[in-house]
Amino acid sequence: MEKSIEVHNLTVSYHSKPVLWDVDFELPKGKIIGIVGPNGSGKTTMLKTVMGLMKPDSGYTEIFGQPLDKVRERVSYVPQRESVDWDFPADVMDVVLMGRYRKNNLFKRITKEDRRIATEALEKVNLLEFADRQISQLSGGQQQRVFIARSLAQQADIYLMDEPFVGVDAATEDAILKLLRDMKNEGKTVVIVHHDLQTANEYFDWIVLLNTRLVAAGPKEQVFTKELLQEAYGGRLTVLSKLGDLISDTEFPLREPDFKEDQPQG
């Protein structure tokens, strides 16, 4: 199996309470992959850690066999729609163009080529006619499609999306699904954080079941079984939960200071 994302012994905490405990899995390339679990199971934390937005207490992640910084231009990220203030003074095109921002063009003007790519991305999500629309005037589904267009404009090989199906209408859901399948056919990898069990089986080829710890990861036929789902959705493990509270209360470090982590080579 060609690997897209590798997660090794990952422990991450939020406000010094562990939300992911020693999670370890590998994901294939060219598939639509769902990270599935109940609310508060650490799905978003997982994605943010892979994107380098949260620092793990232990363990590490790699994309295409390399640390994130080496492959950043091949990785695209779609944050949760509610994580930004949509009253920000910008139109649809402004936001999609942000997908063209890079470290090395930060001080340069936006080029014609950038605009062409952004226009193409808008066309793919059926929002071209809204290019000049203020983002505050968009519906939830349209806002989500703007975020996806911005990520398409990055022209990446792997796309990490946080809950892209939340609060969107049926038409947008279909449009996003079709887009995801097109992307897969072009050989792209899509990783989606998703909380809805009903649709997970239909959307994804491969599923990671999380509930603070890894419950299972693999092709959906193997993972989507009654026993595993029950384990993931049957509440948190009491011991883990109690220990997490204790660590948070006593501010105890998760690794002893002189502990040496197995670090990736090169």
Place this chain on the structure above:
Amino acid sequence: MFDPVFIKVLFGTLLLASSSAVVGAFSFLKGESLVGDAIAHALLPGVVLAFILGDGRHPGYLIIGALIAGLIAHYGIAFIEQRTKLKSDTAVSLVLSTFFGFGILLMSYVQRTGQGQQAGLERFLLGKAAAITMMDLYVFTGLALLLLLGVALFYKGFQLMTFNEDFAAAIGLPTGGIRFAFTVLTVLAVTVGIQAVGVVLMAALLITPSAAARSWTSNLPRMLLLAALFASAAALGGTFISAAMPKMPTGPWIVLVLGFFGFSSLILAPEKGWLARRRRAASNRNKTQRENLLKLLYGAEERAGEPVAMTAGAMVDAREQHYEGLTKTLRNLKKEFLVVERADGFALTDLGRIEGRRVVRLHRLWELYLTERLGMAADHIHPQAETMEHVITPEIEALIVKELGNPEVDPHQSPIPYEED
């Protein structure tokens, strides 16, 4: 009044005010208006210490003193937020009051030694544009130009960091560096701005121009330009007034003029302004009444099976409610050829019949939708439909018709009247 010195002071003040406003715009958009205030207050000890330790009359020392104090305050706030359980506003207030208190203490000390008067340290509290020297003016005007240039250079970074910091980090932008650049620009903007308005009122110069500008435009470059214009106009007004009245500090006047711009923008702004919302409410009331009258006439025709006329009195009786401005609405309907006035009352024209039919159709479609899709009981749906018949657009109507499969009758078995084509 129009001597060359005054012109120079005026020009300088314009630049000082607009550069502060442009930098402050990003704090405003990020919802961190208070941070600028905290940094402004925190600059005071830096400025006074620079005066004590260095040459108080040289602007270079003031800038360095301000920069150091401002950066300590900014990173102090960030440190407290990260390392303690205090909320952000508490951290900001803590740093603001401590630094400012220390600054005032230092200032009293300098004043007691008698040096303060000659250096005009007072002006840092409330601003006195007319008191600044030519050297100050050149330095701070240059700095203001530099600030505008800095914002232009970092525009993409500031824009993205303000809108969506996680995304900026995800694509590998140096977020720490951009934040540092922004902090330096903010501290410099405050250093420049306090020449005009002083430490105490600096927040107004950072935030109010943007708050006013945001009411008028949803385009970031245009908002920045407008904020700069508001700040300039206020600086102009404030400087004139304080120059005309020798004992007047500039700051309060500039801030008062800015406040005037801010509040009038809240009232006058298109769409979101208070006036526009009142106008919208009136137009909604008017639309409701017109459509209700047309619906009433259409309903009467439907029952009679032929065109009928109703007097204004009969209309009031039928609706069982008092109509404010009924005569005026009827007059307007007549003017638009939706009704005609006959000897026995008002009757629908062909155009009015189409409109009345549309309202009745929307009412019945919505009643059907409520029973079919929301499972509501037939005796609960009428009041809802009374409102929705005025709200539903042709696009939504088409969606409802499609979803319900071109229904023929509503839940009360009344026919749904479509337009024949």
